[in-house]
Amino acid sequence: MRLWIVIVAAVLLSFVSLFLGAIDIKISDLVNGDTDKIDIFLVSRVPRLMAIILAGAGMSIAGLIMQSLSRNKFVSPTTAGTLDAAKLGILISMLFFTNVTYTGQILFSFAFALAGTFVFMQILDRIKFKDVIFVPLIGIMYGNILSSITTFFAYEADLLQNISAWLMGSFTLVISGRYELLYISVPALVLAYLYANKFTVAGMGEDFAKNLGLSYKAVMNIGLVLVAIISTTVVLTVGVIPFLGLIVPNIVSLYLGDNLRKTIPHTAAMGVVFLLVCDIIGRIVIHPYEIPVNVTVAVIGSAIFLVMLIRGRAYAKK
């Protein structure tokens, strides 16, 4: 598949997304200067589209980096405890620091996401049996442990509702002024592209990387920091979007391989397309109401994931 096809699809879907919603907005309204509609367009529709684009590209690339560094096709922020750790971080910041600012939440969440992912990589380093299915299973268990800690303390502190709000990935509440944190992931994505070759080399193993004179540990750490930044910004603004970081990089890997310099643009564009499709479906099905995007992503994503597991076990093992 060519990159331009994916990009054209993303642009077309973006237009659909911009002109879809409870209130009917047409291009002519914008041109004619209908101020109410222009307001809705700028305050709600455009931010929503930007959030979808950044979250779609971001989560897909975070997944791609994790798969490369862990050398396992089924590891992603959802299957390695990254997102669960980020949630735990937000909770702790709310529990222990009553007057915590938004920035404080971000930093806590980031620190936890980073530490959580790092711990998972350490576990991965120590287990002998590195089966493609076994490793993400451990990650999911690990994530559930973190998540149950979060739930327990949230229950004790009567914060359960806030927690479930972060659980639910949704673009419904994205309006101007509430999503700009996502732009922090832009430099992270640029860095990911600049480090693409290093991630590819590190993905061939420590010995291989050392042979080529690459400082393996440093690259590993930079990768984990980028993953933590991207995941945190998405969790804090949009919520948890499952499967995205798992499915999109794998689809791209099937037709394009694992050379990150080549696959990062595709993965980003494909992630945007996938998330746009899921969001648009969620907005159409019970129009004028909406189904949160994490539901549509989970339904479509789990189906694709199942196919990948059944058909692709052989491919993932290679």
Added chain:
Amino acid sequence: MIEIKGLTKLFGKKPVVEDVSITIEPGTITSFIGPNGAGKSTLLSMVSRLLDADTGEVLLDRNNVKKWNSSEFAKRVSILKQANHINVRLTVRELVAFGRYPYSKGRLTSADEQFVDQAIAYMNLGEMQDKFLDELSGGQKQRAFIAMVIAQDTEYILLDEPLNNLDMKHSVQIMKILRNLVDELGKTVIIVLHDINFASVYSDRIVALKNGRLVKDGPTHEIIKTDSLRDIFDMDIPIQDQNGCRICVYFNS
């Protein structure tokens, strides 16, 4: 020149390599042989600094390998460990191009591209250069990895059991290529081998280890002898001369 001086490596308290000292002559093939668990691969890993030694040192051009800048070292010494388990989907050409990483950091210049072209041609991989590694047979894959090492263009090439999982035809092919690398391109090859007859036929020098200790070190014709082999393998192995190749007939000894 690579000098190995009093190298020891402990796993726990058990020494896997103990007080080994050898000097590698440029322009030769040196084979490390010995029974399983003799410490051959560990020794090779320390020489290529994938592993740190507990005591002793490895010198490249009289400088301790640990003190070398990692990129500069990667331009002088390359190591290929058993590579069959690498599960990254790269095309042959992409893999070979990564051999230029120490020079280009991934931004290939036209000079780098030339090295890549030459390495691919040298390993006869032209027709399959755009295929993914996982579409290749074991022998082709091994050739692709060796092509990468050739593109890396190092003076020293270290290989850890490169014939593992290869059939006879491909094993011979790989060994002939290594011989040519030394004879035609002036490389120095250090190789861990399991099959003593490949060591006998293709190497200039043999280093034999047993229980982590150096037991024999000398020109091939001095090591491939019934007495010497008895000290290494605890077997009486008759040697037969086949057109100048000394073959160890160990199957019924």
